[in-house]
């Protein structure tokens with residue numbers, strides 16, 4: 001919850017800022033600002049309600065409205081009756097016939113923090129003069145619809161419009177699954193207005209966008225002979241755009257004039273109506289409903305066959321409401337539809353009348369809005385980075401933007417096909433999504449805001465770091481790679497960084513920055529590491545003179561000295577001699593603490609576990625799990641080198657794909673040079689005391705033909721020690737539990753493997769029983785209780 005809370009704090013701060021700014025303005029300034037705000041709000045509303053397009057993001061829209069509201073409160077003379085703060089936005093755009101609602105359709109007032117929500121509830125309770133029961137509902141991200149039933153028959157369906165007059169959408173509404181043309185049961189009122197939210201469920205939304213993509217492709221092929229490639233692509237993209245969000249797709253779907261469409265457009269339109277659903281969330285004209293609470297209204301409407309939301313909840317007090325808001329917030333994407341908040345309503349109908357309404361919203365309901373997960377920002381550039389494996393990945397550089405608790409400025413775009421599928425141009429305003437801790441994603445462009453200055457991204461043909469021509473690794477691959485694996489600086493840097501990482505040799509002094517210093521220093525011209533072969537042979541004399549350009553931790557851009565305009569440089573591996581050292585005769589720079597730590601840690605790494613050393617070779621598919629399996633079985637790199645592909649593949653936890661990767665890797669001459677250089681420098685590449693591959697199995701032993709998985713902390717054994725004990729006894733030490741597993745030895749900290757063993761009914765041993773097993777064999781184990 002920490003990040004949404006942080007974002008809320010910022011929102012709240014912005015609102016306070018707006019209020020303070022308003023207070024410090026002269027009337028003239030305030031008037032000017034208010035006019036500017038109104039113009040921007042009206043422009044956004046016109047696009048939103050009229051064209052189903054968001055030209056600014058919702059949070060920005062809400063902030064503009066709040067700022068205007070603060071100004072008008074400070075300077076009441078600026079407030080006019082037609083201000084967006086006083087009216088329901090969304091007047092009919094023309095094109096569709098309209099109808100006057102019998103009872104006005106209102107909007108909702110908003111709160112943006114739990115404090116504000118509590119405060120609002122307390123005030124509403126005080127105004128009620130009696131305890132209030134609260135009805136909490138999901139704020140469905142769709143559009144309001146008004147269904148007028150006369151004696152049980154649907155006579156019109158309309159959008160909200162400006163609250164008084166809406167657009168008639170009856171033909172489409174009648175095709176929405178769940179909207180009955182006739183109410184079931186009997187005793188229906190002479191006339192009743194039922195209000196609800198039309199929406200497109202999330203799953204259906206994704207399917208709809210997949211269909212749009214397919215139609216776009218068909219439209220492109222149809223138009224190709226006539227228009228040529230570029231224009232055909234543009235025309236197809238305009239006819240079948242990717243929908244930015246379910247709300248705008250639903251609104252456009254309900255308001256479209258299907259009878260005017262044909263061909264592919266008709267197919268798209270039909271699918272859009274078919275995707276629509278509706279949940280009831282209120283009533284309009286209904287002279288005297290035979291129930292006393294809003295929640296009972298829903299029950300009655302449900303009995304007439306109208307769809308109601310399964311997620312509403314009646315709470316006795318404000319704490320219950322807050323708990324509901326937190327619960328929903330913790331699982332915001334766990335519902336069948338998107339939501340942007342929770343609507344809290346006074347349940348008792350008599351209180352609705354007593355509390356009344358403003359020109360814009362009821363006083364008996366409030367919308368709590370969650371921090372936004374989608375924001376708009378500008379796509380400044382698309383640049384390509386090359387990673388450890390040589391893959392060239394385009395990523396978006398954006399104007400920094402605050403979303404879901406952090407500042408985002410970059411997002412991966414995966415490959416050139418994804419860039420094209422998203423349809424973004426450099427210079428576009430784009431929709432950026434970041435939900436909680438999820439990796440930020442560019443969803444697509446805000447095409448409405450283009451001014452012609454945007455340009456298409458062109459995937460470079462050469463590696464940006466070494467100039468080698470990029471190509472797919474094998475036929476049919478979409479990803480492009482730099483084939484210069486041996487000495488492309490980006491790849492060497494990535495591999496060196498990987499060697500230092502936790503899952504490999506865990507060399508703390510060898511992180512991203514040090515890897516860059518060793519492979520791409522600004523001085524000397526020839527870097528100490530052209531490949532990783534010399535990593536364990538580095539000397540202090542080589543380290544001390546290294547100079548690097550200091551980069552910004554977040555953007556990766558070189559830092560520039562403000563006075564000289566020169567890039568800031570640093571020598572990470574040296575320091576000035578101390579007075580004492582000078583006295584003792586030292587003249588030049590001395591090795592820094594970091595240089596000493598680095599060499600000392602590299603020295604220690606030479607004798608680390610074999611599996612760590614295997615991982616640090618950067619062999620494809622050989623991560624900690626596969627490396628442990630290989631190390632446990634073979635006991636040395638030499639044994640692995642001597643093994644046939646079959647022997648490698650047969651090891652439990654290895655298999656043919658990893659075996660092939662190992663064999664292929666070992667066959668490359670410059671890889672063998674790395675191994676040789678590391679060996680010469682003293683890297684051990686062996687587990688001391690290991691009996692050798694299958695040696696124990698051949699010699700026989702108490703565990704021949706038996707597979708054991710050791711998991712968790714087994715007293716008296718290290719992780720590798722337990723594996724070695726199994727192998728030494730002639731058994732197979734497996735890394736994952738399967739039907740072929742005979743025993744699972746589990747100590748504290750055992751997780752999913754233990755659960756799997758229980759599920760499969762495999763015998764589980766504690767540390768003591770494990771010792772008996774490996775020393776004396778299965779027969780010596782105590783009988784299973786109750787067996």
Ligand SMILES: NC(=O)c1ccc[n+]([C@@H]2O[C@H](COP(=O)([O-])OP(=O)(O)OC[C@H]3O[C@@H](n4cnc5c(N)ncnc54)[C@H](O)[C@@H]3O)[C@@H](O)[C@H]2O)c1
Pocket residue numbers: 044045048049053054055056057058059061062088089106107108110137138139140141142143144145160196197281282343367
């Ligand atoms: N991005 C833009 O350019 C832009 C422009 C205009 C409006 N907007 C968005 O629309 C909002 C304003 O629109 P609004 O006036 O419709 O207000 P609103 O969406 O904040 O709240 C009112 C609406 O909530 C809906 N709703 C959903 N679930 C409900 C439930 N369970 N009970 C009752 N009502 C429920 C109803 O349709 C109701 O009309 C803004 O806050 C912004 O998020 C965005």
Ligand SMILES: [Zn+2]
Pocket residue numbers: 386463464465466467468482483484488489490
């Ligand atoms: Zn390269």
